[in-house]
Amino acid sequence: MDARAAAIAAGSAPELVWLLEHPPLYTAGTSANSGDVIDARFPVHESGRGGQLTYHGPGQRVAYVMVDLKRRTPDVRRFVASLEEWVIRTLASFDVVGERRDDRIGVWVRRPDKGKGYEDKIAAIGIRVKQWVTLHGMAINVAPDLSHFSGIVPCGVNETRYGVTSLADLKVRASMADVDAVLRREFDRLFAPMAGQTVGSTEKSPFRSARSTSVPSR
Numbered sequence: 001m002d003a004r005a006a007a008i009a010a011g012s013a014p015e016l017v018w019l020l021e022h023p024p025l026y027t028a029g030t031s032a033n034s035g036d037v038i039d040a041r042f043p044v045h046e047s048g049r050g051g052q053l054t055y056h057g058p059g060q061r062v063a064y065v066m067v068d069l070k071r072r073t074p075d076v077r078r079f080v081a082s083l084e085e086w087v088i089r090t091l092a093s094f095d096v097v098g099e100r101r102d103d104r105i106g107v108w109v110r111r112p113d114k115g116k117g118y119e120d121k122i123a124a125i126g127i128r129v130k131q132w133v134t135l136h137g138m139a140i141n142v143a144p145d146l147s148h149f150s151g152i153v154p155c156g157v158n159e160t161r162y163g164v165t166s167l168a169d170l171k172v173r174a175s176m177a178d179v180d181a182v183l184r185r186e187f188d189r190l191f192a193p194m195a196g197q198t199v200g201s202t203e204k205s206p207f208r209s210a211r212s213t214s215v216p217s218r
Contacts, residue, residue, distance in 0.1 A: 001135055005066050009131035017137075017187065018064040019180055024057040024145075026152055029126050036153035049136040051105065051126035052156040059144035059166070061179055063137045067191065070132035080125060082190055083138050087123040089186040090140065090179065094172045098122060104157060109165055120165035124155065141166035142179050 007013035024042045029051035036053050037044060044053075056062055069079060084100050087107045091098040098107040107123040114120075128135045141164065149164045167174050 001064060001066065002130075005130055005133040005135050008066055008068050009070075009133045015067045017066070019183070020062045020064065021058060021060065021176065022056040022062060024055075024148055026053055026055055028053050031156075033153075033156065036156060036158075037151070038153065039151040041151045042148070047126070047136065049126040049128045051124075053152045054124045054126065054139070054154055055144075055149050055152060056139060057144050057148055059168070059176075060139050060141050061176060061183070062139045063183065065127075065134055065137040067134050068132060069129065069134060072191075074132055076127075076129055079134060080127065083125050083127070086183070086186055086190055087125075087138060087140060089190070090182045091122065091167075093182045093186075094167060094174050094178075096122070096167065096170060096172060104162070105155060108162075109170065111163075111165070114163075115161065118161045118163075120163045120169075121154065121157070122165050122167075122170075140179065140183075141169075142174060142176055143168035 001018075004013060004016060008015055026037070026040070026042055026044045027047040027049075028044055029047055029049045031050065032052045042055075042057075065083065067079075069075070073079075084107055088098040088100075091107070091109075096109060098109060101108055101119075104121075106121050106125050108119045109122050111118040111120050123138055123140045125138045126136050143166055146164055146166060146169060154164060167179075
């Protein structure tokens with residue numbers, strides 16, 4: 001990822017989005033607290049992205065977004081808002097209402113079925129910017145094993161009324177391919193007008209998802 005971002009900054013490679021599915025692991029951002037690791041049942045990797053601890057694993061779509069903000073709009077807050085909007089529009093296609101919160105990063109879903117004021121996080125966001133090129137990105141819970149999140153305090157949020165959820169947990173039947181198709185469509189609508197990009201994976205075909213077997217950066 002670092003090599004690709006450097007090439008984008010140098011103008012020798014086009015922008016790119018990798019769509020990945022990782023093996024079970026935890027990643028720690030630059031603000032992570034080691035005390036938030038409750039049970040290190042999976043490897044914990046330092047990622048270099050912003051944010052705290054999060055989980056990645058099978059059934060979760062991770063998108064690493066490498067775009068040149070210098071050629072678009074050099075505004076990191078706007079970019080993060082665009083990532084959130086990308087997730088919100090994708091969820092809307094499956095009749096799920098995702099929302100931003102000023103005091104909590106990511107995309108959240110109201111859970112009145114659990115009690116008043118209860119909300120669950122369905123997508124995590126964490127980025128890094130080098131030479132105005134973005135690295136890392138976001139992760140949407142499609143159908144992961146939600147019990148794996150219990151090994152950490154996800155993103156430092158430990159209030160009982162805030163949990164984690166997924167499309168499957170919300171009784172939405174959607175395959176990874178279904179989600180990918182919407183992600184590509186909505187990415188084009190949000191980002192393509194600003195510059196050209198390729199949405200793809202680590203494999204040769206730019207339009208295939210991949211299962212990662214390496215240590216992630218996010």
